[in-house]
Amino acid sequence: KAGVTQTPRYLIKTRGQQVTLSCSPISGHRSVSWYQQTPGQGLQFLFEYFSETQRNKGNFPGRFSGRQFSNSRSEMNVSTLELGDSALYLCASSFAPQAESSYEQYFGPGTRLTVT
Amino acid sequence: GNSVTQMEGPVTLSEEAFLTINCTYTATGYPSLFWYVQYPGEGLQLLLKATKADDKGSNKGFEATYRKETTSFHLEKGSVQVSDSAVYFCALNSGYSTLTFGKGTMLLVSP
Numbered sequence: 001k002a003g004v005t006q007t008p009r010y011l012i013k014t015r016g017q018q019v020t021l022s023c024s025p026i027s028g029h030r031s032v033s034w035y036q037q038t039p040g041q042g043l044q045f046l047f048e049y050f051s052e053t054q055r056n057k058g059n060f061p062g063r064f065s066g067r068q069f070s071n072s073r074s075e076m077n078v079s080t081l082e083l084g085d086s087a088l089y090l091c092a093s094s095f096a097p098q099a100e101s102s103y104e105q106y107f108g109p110g111t112r113l114t115v116t
Numbered sequence: 117g118n119s120v121t122q123m124e125g126p127v128t129l130s131e132e133a134f135l136t137i138n139c140t141y142t143a144t145g146y147p148s149l150f151w152y153v154q155y156p157g158e159g160l161q162l163l164l165k166a167t168k169a170d171d172k173g174s175n176k177g178f179e180a181t182y183r184k185e186t187t188s189f190h191l192e193k194g195s196v197q198v199s200d201s202a203v204y205f206c207a208l209n210s211g212y213s214t215l216t217f218g219k220g221t222m223l224l225v226s227p
Contacts, residue, residue: 004159031213043205043217056214090159094213104150105213107159 001026004093004108012114018079021111025072025093031055032074033105034066037088046089049074050096078113086115118143118210122218125203129196129225137191137221139180139206147208149173149182149189150215154203163191163204201225 005024013019025032034046045058049068066076072093078085092105123138141149148167152160164173169184178193189206206218 033213033215035215042219043215045214045216048213050213056211058214092160092213092215096213103213104162104165105215106162107152109159 004091004106006089006091006108006111008111009109010112010114012116013081014116015081015083017081018077019081019113020075020077021089021091021113023074023076023091023093023108025074025091026095026106029093029095029106030072031094031096032068032072033092033094034074034076035090035092036060037090037110038086043090046076081115083115086113088112118147118208118216120206120208120216120218122204122206122221124219124221126222126224129223131198131225131227132195133225135191135193135196135200135223137204137206137223139189139191139218141187141189141206141208143187143208143210143216146184147210149180150207150209151178151180151189151191152205152207152217154205154220156202160205196223196225198225198227 007022031050033048048056052068063079068074088110090110092107094105119142150165151163153163164175166173166182172181180191203220205220207215
């Protein structure tokens with residue numbers, strides 16, 4: 001089975017621009033979560049989608065948004081980029097039929113976003 | 117709220133040494149606990165998990181036991197290899213697919 005894929009792997013943007021990152025989950029997985037990883041803050045949860053609905057959201061400003069399509073692929077968008085948005089953005093998928101608490105998440109390689 | 121505390125690194129060991137990375141957590145209810153590993157330039161890989169008290173997760177020689185009484189999930193390996201050099205993250209499931217991570221512990225193993 002193919003793993004979680006993320007595109008692009010690297011991205012350089014300028015302050016004020018917007019960016020869209022894409023994530024394709026493992027086949028059969030319906031839950032997709034997004035995390036931001038920075039040296040200072042570590043790994044922080046952004047949001048989670050299940051069957052095209054946002055089920056949970058972390059503590060990030062409204063500039064960060066996402067969506068999920070009917071094939072479970074997900075995108076996240078960051079508008080009005082700031083220097084502090086430079087980070088590794090990780091996507092994870094999970095086979096999560098309901099709100100179970102014991103299933104594991106499988107991560108993609110991440111998208112490295114640099115804002116200049 | 118939920119939180120995970122890991123020992124700060126880096127942890128520097130010689131090959132074949134014994135490894136312990138401490139992890140404690142604060143959570144409501146009975147979360148599932150995980151260890152993930154991140155190699156340079158890569159995403160996170162699930163190393164092992166435990167879903168209830170006294171469960172022992174194990175994989176590739178690594179082990180961790182879910183201790184509810186001490187709210188801990190320490191990672192251990194009897195004999196580390198150079199290839200184990202990576203950053204290790206302890207995490208708990210906070211509901212749905214939300215993971216709360218510790219800050220990560222870098223492990224450096226020298227030959």
